Amino acid sequence: METPFDKINDPIGLRVAAGLSRLALALKTNAQQGAAPHGLSPTQSQILALLRNQAEGMRPSLLAQSLAIKAPAMTEALQPLLARGLAVQSPDPQDGRAKRIAITDAGFALLATIADWPDALLQTVAExxxxxxxxxxxxxxxxxxxxxxxxxxxxxxxxxxxxxxxxxxxxxxxxxxxxxxxxxxxxxxxxxxxxxxxxxxxxxxxxxxxxxxxxxxxxxxxx
Ligand code: SF4
Structure with a gap:
């Protein structure tokens, strides 16, 4: 049955997209607020968070895959982390031509001070x-x-x-x-x-x- 709301509302697809955009904006703002004071982008803080549980490190290609970003964007994000000593690059023991990236003690220390913005998201979803x-x-x-x-x-x-x-x-x-x-x-x-x-x-x-x-x-x- 048609109701007046069918006329005054945007189509549901548009409203879903608008709602997602609003959530994405809130997440981005939260991520920036958590990472920016430490000179990190949200992607860089996500890289450190991923590496936190990977004692042997991860190949850049796997990092890119895990964060669903393209290889050039990963290379760009990694450079400052390596330059600041927050992560370190070494040959992959399984393939000498490949590299692995691991978090350093300085990276761990910085990560511990970053506001854990995904916690807020987790709480929201948990409700x-x-x-x-x-x-x-x-x-x-x-x-x-x-x-x-x-x-x-x-x-x-x-x-x-x-x-x-x-x-x-x-x-x-x-x-x-x-x-x-x-x-x-x-x-x-x-x-x-x-x-x-x-x-x-x-x-x-x-x-x-x-x-x-x-x-x-x-x-x-x-x-
Ligand atoms: S089906 Fe899923 S759980 Fe099983 S190996 Fe593949 S990705 Fe892993």
Whole structure:
């Protein structure tokens, strides 16, 4: 049934995009406020945060993949970190031609003083009911995948593009997917954004898995 709101409101797609823009702006402002006083960009503070748990360091290509940014942007972001001694570069023990980046003690010390802006985001999300979180996560994954396909962001290490991912392989609505690597079922809420074991599927296989994933009914939510 049509209501007066159908005429006075922008289409829902526009309002979703506007809402996302508003969230993105708030996150960017928070990230800048946390990092800027320390002479870091939000990307640089995210790099240090990622390296914090990687004692052996990470290749720049993997860092770029994890943060879904392009290689030149990663190179540019890393240079000041290396120059300031917040991170260090060394040959990759597994491939002498490749480099690894690791956080230094100075990087750890600086990271500890940066306001932990993602905490605020975490709190906001934590206030959503679990069912809404699951649906939101599924929508985010779909948007990330679409942005990867259109080249807006670099491919990350997502389950939904992994060669081990078997979407909708099980009848159980809670855990319909299967990871062939660990040979275990899992649900939408378990889908990983940055899995170290991820192996990109061939384009045709990734597309087929994607279409199967899209056909999975999302968790129901009363409106
Ligand atoms: S290996 Fe990792 S990315 Fe691939 S399906 Fe399993 S959990 Fe997901």
């Amino acid at each position: 959503l009911p679990p069912q809404e979180q699951a649906i939101f996560y599924r929508v985010i994954l779909k948007m990330i995948r679409q942005m990867q396909v259109s080249g807006m962001i670099t491919p990350g290490r997502l389950c939904i593009t992994c060669t081990h991912f078997r979407p909708n392989a099980h009848a159980d609505a809670e855990t319909p997917h299967h990871c062939a690597l660990v040979n275990a079922p899992f649900g939408d809420r378990h889908l990983r954004l940055d899995c170290p074991e991820q192996q990109p599927a061939a384009p045709d296989a990734a597309e087929a898995a994607w279409l199967t994933f899209l056909n999975a009914p999302p968790p129901s939510l009363p409106i």
